[in-house]
Amino acid sequence: MPADVLSLDIIVPILVYCALLWWVGRGMGWTARLATAAVTLVLVVCVLLVERGWR
Known part of the structure; x- marks a missing residue:
């Protein structure tokens, strides 16, 4: 996965969370x-721990 897509996957939910908060x-x-x-x-x-199988 390209780095710019990965960073958007992290940045967009954070911005949405801040707006909702x-x-x-x-x-x-x-x-x-x-x-x-x-x-x-x-x-x-x-949720991240459950998705990753408690590793």
Whole structure:
């Protein structure tokens, strides 16, 4: 896979995640936003571990 396609596969979801976090978090305080970001990142790591077969 070319490097530019790989980087887009990483950059686009991060940008979408930031936009959604901003949209949802408009009424939240900073601690709630940080907690939401942390929980989401933990879920992403869990999904990656499951997809890669717990290696």
